[in-house]
Amino acid sequence: MSEKSTTPDRVELVRQSVEGLGRFDFDAWLWVFAADVVYDASSSGVGTFKRVAALRGFATDWLGSYEEYEGRLEENDDLGNGVTFTVALWDGRLRGSVARAQERWSYTGLWEASVISRMIVRADIEEARAAAERLAEERG
Numbered sequence: 185m186s187e188k189s190t191t192p193d194r195v196e197l198v199r200q201s202v203e204g205l206g207r208f209d210f211d212a213w214l215w216v217f218a219a220d221v222v223y224d225a226s227s228s229g230v231g232t233f234k235r236v237a238a239l240r241g242f243a244t245d246w247l248g249s250y251e252e253y254e255g256r257l258e259e260n261d262d263l264g265n266g267v268t269f270t271v272a273l274w275d276g277r278l279r280g281s282v283a284r285a286q287e288r289w290s291y292t293g294l295w296e297a298s299v300i301s302r303m304i305v306r307a308d309i310e311e312a313r314a315a316a317e318r319l320a321e322e323r324g
Contacts, residue, residue: 194262194295198270206254208247210240218299225305228289250276250285258288263320266295271309292316294323 197216204212214236217223223233223242230246233239247253253276260270270291277284290312294302306312 193298194268194293195260197298198260198268198291198293199257202255202257202270202272205243205247208253210243213243214240216300217303218296218301221300222302223305224303227306227308247276249279251279251281252277263316265320265323267316267320267323268293268295268300269313269316290316292319294319 201213201216204210204215217236217239219236220234221236221239223239225242226232230242233242253274255272255274258271258273260268262268268291270293272289272291274287274289275284276286288307288309290306290309292304292306292312292315293300294304304312304315306315
């Protein structure tokens with residue numbers, strides 16, 4: 185297996201993007217994605233979104249039911265060879281309610297130059313980590 189990258193650039197870009205989503209700032213979230221990104225959230229049951237416009241629509245609908253929404257990074261690693269692996273815990277307060285919702289998801293980013301061309305979202309963190317490590321090896 186190749187060594188992990190020591191360059192923090194992609195890790196930092198992911199962190200900034202997650203913070204943007206937590207502020208409901210879709211531009212700050214989406215700028216890290218290629219215009220023709222494929223955002224595969226099919227394992228979560230919500231489908232696959234192709235292109236930034238479709239991803240923006242999904243996020244607008246998804247976050248529309250929340251008054252507050254914040255992501256905390258539990259893991260954020262550059263696995264090398266253009267693959268990042270992130271685990272985020274999302275915590276939000278539903279609009280007009282005191283009820284809160286929490287979700288924990290993994291995000292495997294496949295990078296082309298300085299943008300994510302494909303994002304794979306999964307709830308099974310260990311399975312996702314193993315798949316991300318295999319992708320990094322295959323791309324090496």
